[in-house]
Amino acid sequence: MSNCIFCRIIEGEIPSTLVYENEHVIAFEDINPEAPTHLLIVPKKHIPTTMDVMEEDGKIIMPEIFAAIGHLARQFDLEQEGFRIVNNCGSNGGQTVNHLHFHLLGGRQLQWPPG
Template sequence: MSECIFCKILNKEIPSEIVFENDEVLAFNDVNPQAPTHILIIPKKHISSFSDFSEEDMGSILPKVFLAVKYITEKLDLKKEGYRIVNNCGKNGGQTVGHIHFHLLAGRQLQWPPG
């Protein structure tokens, strides 16, 4: 996926502020944060969107993404005040990068309904 900006971040072609990394997942600070804490969490396997997850990926990759969320929220002590995890899927869902990713937002009162 030579044109995917997140794959370029994974391949260290584009610098980022990495918050968490293991063999399957990378998490980094969003360059256009919408909250004081705004971290993007991506699987290292390129999957275009949530709609493109296979059953196998659901069982193997998705749990690792959410384990990363758990680790990050504990490391940054976000549990007390709370946080939001968001996945935008497709154009009308607000997805702007064609690599599945989850937004971890915290550090302010988040409104409902969202945008």
């Protein structure tokens, strides 16, 4: 999808600070971090929202996305103190890029409710 910023990052057209990549998933630093560690974990397949995940996408979401999250939590020393995983869905849910992605936030005490 040529107009999708995450697809353009995946294709290398837009620079990012890449922290993880495999065949199905890419992860990079958020350009507007909300915590000391704020990473975006993105499937390479363009899936617009959580509501668009199909049964065949299960092999991407589970285990690939969550394996990446576990790897990154260990890499960034978040597993001891804890972290938050967020997926925003739709405009009222706070989704600003229509490409399924997960935020990994940590490195400080996170508040609840988030807002």
